[in-house]
Amino acid sequence: MVAKQAKPRDLSVVLSGWRLDNPVIPASGxxxxxxxxxxxxxxxxxxxxxxxxxxxxxxxxxxxxRIAECKAGMINAVGLxxxxxxxxxxxxxxxxxxxxxxxxxxxxxxxxxxxxxxCCERIDREDCVGLIEVNxxxxxxxxGGMSFGTSPDCAAEVTRAVKAVTTKPVYIKLSPNxxxxxxxxxxxxxxxxxxxxxxxxxLGMRIDVARRxxxxxxVMGGFSGDAVFPVxxxxxxxxxxxxxxxxxxxxxxxxxxxxIEMMMAGATAVEVGAxxxxxxxxxxxxxxxxxxxxxxxxxxxxxxxxxCVE
Amino acid sequence: MxxxxxxxxxxxxxxxxxxxxxxxxxxxQWISAPGQFVNIAIDGLYLRRPISVCDWDEGTITLxxxxxxxxxxRMAAMLPGESLDLLTGLxxxxxxxxxxxxALLVGGGVGVPxxxxxxxxxxxxxxxxxxxxxxxxxxxxxxxxxxxxxxCRVIVATADGSAGVRGxxxxxVRTCGVVCDYFYACGPLxxxxxxxxxxxxxxxxxxxxxxxxxxxxxxxxxCKTKYGNKRICREGPVLTKEEIIx
Numbered sequence: 001m002v003a004k005q006a007k008p009r010d011l012s013v014v015l016s017g018w019r020l021d022n023p024v025i026p027a028s029g030x031x032x033x034x035x036x037x038x039x040x041x042x043x044x045x046x047x048x049x050x051x052x053x054x055x056x057x058x059x060x061x062x063x064x065x066r067i068a069e070c071k072a073g074m075i076n077a078v079g080l081x082x083x084x085x086x087x088x089x090x091x092x093x094x095x096x097x098x099x100x101x102x103x104x105x106x107x108x109x110x111x112x113x114x115x116x117x118x119c120c121e122r123i124d125r126e127d128c129v130g131l132i133e134v135n136x137x138x139x140x141x142x143x144g145g146m147s148f149g150t151s152p153d154c155a156a157e158v159t160r161a162v163k164a165v166t167t168k169p170v171y172i173k174l175s176p177n178x179x180x181x182x183x184x185x186x187x188x189x190x191x192x193x194x195x196x197x198x199x200x201x202x203l204g205m206r207i208d209v210a211r212r213x214x215x216x217x218x219v220m221g222g223f224s225g226d227a228v229f230p231v232x233x234x235x236x237x238x239x240x241x242x243x244x245x246x247x248x249x250x251x252x253x254x255x256x257x258x259x260i261e262m263m264m265a266g267a268t269a270v271e272v273g274a275x276x277x278x279x280x281x282x283x284x285x286x287x288x289x290x291x292x293x294x295x296x297x298x299x300x301x302x303x304x305x306x307x308c309v310e
Numbered sequence: 311m312x313x314x315x316x317x318x319x320x321x322x323x324x325x326x327x328x329x330x331x332x333x334x335x336x337x338x339q340w341i342s343a344p345g346q347f348v349n350i351a352i353d354g355l356y357l358r359r360p361i362s363v364c365d366w367d368e369g370t371i372t373l374x375x376x377x378x379x380x381x382x383x384r385m386a387a388m389l390p391g392e393s394l395d396l397l398t399g400l401x402x403x404x405x406x407x408x409x410x411x412x413a414l415l416v417g418g419g420v421g422v423p424x425x426x427x428x429x430x431x432x433x434x435x436x437x438x439x440x441x442x443x444x445x446x447x448x449x450x451x452x453x454x455x456x457x458x459x460x461x462c463r464v465i466v467a468t469a470d471g472s473a474g475v476r477g478x479x480x481x482x483v484r485t486c487g488v489v490c491d492y493f494y495a496c497g498p499l500x501x502x503x504x505x506x507x508x509x510x511x512x513x514x515x516x517x518x519x520x521x522x523x524x525x526x527x528x529x530x531x532x533c534k535t536k537y538g539n540k541r542i543c544r545e546g547p548v549l550t551k552e553e554i555i556x
Contacts (some may be wrong), residue, residue, distance in 0.1 A: 029528070035546075036526045039311060052529070065520040067530035069357045078520060081529045081539070107518055215520075225356055273405065278351065278358060278525035280397070281314065 009291040009302040013047070013269050015246055016169035016194045018103065018130050020047035020269060023259060023302060024287050027250050027273035028053050028107035028133065028173075029078065033092040038099050040280045045287055047269060050105035051092070053135050054123075056115045058084035068206040068215040073225025073252070074274055075204045077218040080109055085119045093128055103130025107173070110164075117161045124166035125200035132168050133156060133248075137175025137200035149175035151201075152187035159191035171248060176228075176235060177203045185239040197248035197271065198239060199232045225274040228252040234264050240266020240307050254282060256289035260297065266307035312399035312525055313340045319390050320370065325452040328378075330386050330419065331364075334371045334394065341366050343403025344428035345496070345516055345548050348373070349524035351395040352381050359385070360524050360543070362496070364423035371398070374423035375450070400524050401547050404514055406431050410491035413437045414513075415462075416479050416505055418444040418497025422453050424516060428494055429462050440465065440490060442482050444501065448473035452499070456480065480508045503556050515554065516547045529549070 201222025232251025249267030
């Protein structure tokens with residue numbers, strides 16, 4: 001008996017000319033700068049990953065507690081803790097290059113148009129950055145990103161400012177905490193964005209009923225995890241149909257099936273966020289499970305299914 | 311180094327009405343220091359539960375945990391033979407090399423367990439070990455005999471005076487003529503702070519914080535120290551007295 005030879009499966013996808021071996025991308029804020037996960041497995045199997053949201057200055061973020069558990073998810077109010085763009089370029093990226101041999105996604109955040117432009121101009125010179133993901137949606141910062149991502153005009157303004165200072169592809173990471181995410185995605189596209197990534201976390205809250213106080217010191221935070229998947233999928237579907245630029249799907253993804261579902265909804269690549277925190281091997285397991293899942297579903301080339309649902 | 315593994319329950323028994331001891335069988339090679347913790351995945355709950363390691367050997371891990379919420383309630387309901395998914399080797403742990411000849415170990419409530427393997431190691435290094443254990447009341451006392459069997463001097467304090475010294479661990483340290491040139495502590499934040507003020511020598515203190523991942527990725531448990539930001543799960547949970555910003 002000869003075992004039935006499985007057909008080779010093509011997992012590769014292309015984001016603005018950048019060919020990824022597979023569509024699986026750990027999401028910003030759940031993967032640091034890769035080091036913590038390199039101890040679990042060789043992260044070179046990933047499509048790529050999106051590094052920790054970086055600002056001009058170093059930030060500690062919000063006071064603790066800044067994590068709350070929920071049914072099928074979690075809330076975080078970390079508040080963009082990061083070492084600042086200078087330390088990222090001087091320390092994190094050289095360290096990353098020693099063990100990760102693919103381009104990385106640079107996740108950039110800011111509190112003003114000038115800060116976004118400054119950070120993107122700095123990161124533009126880094127060869128190991130494959131594309132820039134601009135976070136206009138982090139709900140944790142009182143005077144920050146939220147306002148840019150909730151208005152089409154502001155999102156477009158950030159997009160234009162960033163596009164003016166970089167030749168790298170620019171993807172805008174969108175907030176779901178808006179009335180019409182399609183209008184914001186379209187505004188980014190018209191302003192020159194090369195792609196969009198959605199969704200960021202949903203604004204949420206928990207109360208410690210014994211203490212009669214919010215669990216999170218900052219009161220509210222970003223809700224993510226399995227529970228947000230249907231919302232994220234719906235928004236990816238809406239945006240992918242309304243825009244011509246590629247969509248990176250993100251939100252509640254924790255299995256190869258979820259990846260395929262996101263791609264059928266219109267995502268070209270798929271980010272995995274909170275699931276990395278519970279199971280640090282989740283992205284490896286998803287990548288390993290994809291060929292079998294593709295075979296079961298009769299998919300030879302993963303990129304064939306992008307947006308196949310009408 | 312830390313790794314994920316599947317562990318089998320050998321035993322799971324109550325030591326007091328609220329505190330349980332669980333012995334797990336599996337790979338322990340990633341645990342390198344007393345005061346490190348494991349992060350336990352529990353079916354149906356989104357985040358793992360960080361629990362300090364009480365003791366370990368080549369094939370077993372002993373955890374002592376207090377039932378305080380849904381996660382620990384489910385742990386207490388588990389039976390021998392069942393299995394759990396653990397991340398092991400997490401956190402920095404206590405550094406025994408910094409200790410002088412006379413060590414003071416202070417634990418409050420469920421802060422007591424990680425001191426057990428620490429005491430073993432210090433005794434193996436020929437140190438004199440005094441252990442002060444603080445509880446609310448006599449019925450909550452656990453691990454006293456275990457420390458005595460190791461060969462430690464053990465002092466118990468209870469807040470209501472139902473056993474040992476009446477009052478807090480700081481009262482016991484003051485009234486019992488404890489002499490030390492280095493201390494280690496784990497317990498509630500007010501206890502750690504009071505102790506740090508009361509004991510003149512240097513020491514190491516183990517802290518708690520709500521964690522997302524337990525291995526340094528999510529930045530959920532960060533704290534500020536005199537030497538910069540640290541993650542309780544990674545550069546902690548043990549901090550030195552000198553670096554803490556109260």
